[in-house]
Amino acid sequence: MLTRSQINHIKQLSDKKYRDEVGEFVIEGEKLVREALLSRFNVKQILVHEHSKLELDSLDSSKIHFLKQSELNSISNWQTPQPIMAVLEKNTSTVPEPNGFHFVLDKIQDPGNVGTIIRIADWFGIESMYCSPDTADVFNSKVIQASMGSIFRVQCIVTDVLSLLSQYPTIPKYAAVLHGISLAQVNPSSKGFLLLGNESKGLRDELIELADHRITIPAKGKAESLNVAVATGIICYHLLS
């Protein structure tokens, strides 16, 4: 059982400001909870429907709390709440040194896009990515859902990306732009930063200026642009294969 104030605390975790303040976030669904338990994140509480038939033997019973349907409904960000959720502690680590290939997200606002990009990073073995503070929060429930568990394996660091990039003048920087050189002309590289910009405005000029390679996926049809996550996947396939 959780007290009303504990439940209220968890409810408030749907708000980014509150998440930042207390350093916790919520995940929903059995698959994610099981992946979280194997991850580098500390699982603080496991919330289970009081009549759930889930197999709970393998879970740490001291962390399990049984909730009524109405309580789960009030916490959930989903239309159909799952019978299991968990409260996790965010990892507060210092900004790690870049050591391979990394994404740099500049004001990507759609949570589905950010989650899908985290999943792409995980697919291509990218261990960490950097996000500008105005990018959708990676602990937003829609980002977590779209990442399909990859959020537990890809470290996402919120930082001033312009000053970060300025610190590494020798690491190659690739900017995804609409009118650059063809991706096919760029050599694969296992080291670098891939700079990805806002869905409608693209990358900030200052970031484009820092880039060594301004790259474009050649178009044959009439669409004005590709979805940013789709472009990310194509560029990774070309540069990292």
Add this chain to the structure above:
Amino acid sequence: MLTRSQINHIKQLSDKKYRDEVGEFVIEGEKLVREALLSRFNVKQILVHEHSKLELDSLDSSKIHFLKQSELNSISNWQTPQPIMAVLEKNTSTVPEPNGFHFVLDKIQDPGNVGTIIRIADWFGIESMYCSPDTADVFNSKVIQASMGSIFRVQCIVTDVLSLLSQYPTIPKYAAVLHGISLAQVNPSSKGFLLLGNESKGLRDELIELADHRITIPAKGKAESLNVAVATGIICYHLLS
């Protein structure tokens, strides 16, 4: 002015069954409405906020109807309704002969994925795609939104995709699967069908059996799969570039 029953009719267009019955659908926002007017679709009505400051001179005034905010709110599928919407007639054409490269969507259920795939088709110059009847309806407002106007340029045909493919034994068929040969081993082709399956279950066995090439994007990390639209983009880049 529209009558209450006309407004009620438009409201009901958010329901797929009703759209199928009457052969109409709704689009929202100035950019889409202007693109629709240049497309092969017949624009039946243009709905404009009564106090809108939009430039309407270039629009056919006989089609314009001014609506109150409350009326636009009741019709809109968006959280923040736009000051302009339109009602369009669906094109009811026969199933065209395949004549290049085409997507075949098998039970892709997320409207955002379907819209993003339509946008990819438009980017790579693919003129038509085939959807199984259990794929998300392309006239769903979320599909239209995610397609970013590409819905007006890419013909989407709902049909029994299994029987369609059986009719063209000589056209190469590429199935996107999780454990196939590496995409890098497949030769580019400007003619063919790319078979794309359900987000969680993948392609039906019958469709996989029909395929000449079962292809996989090589993974280097730990994600179980890629988002279907991202995979579509990568495969198009490889096969069509």
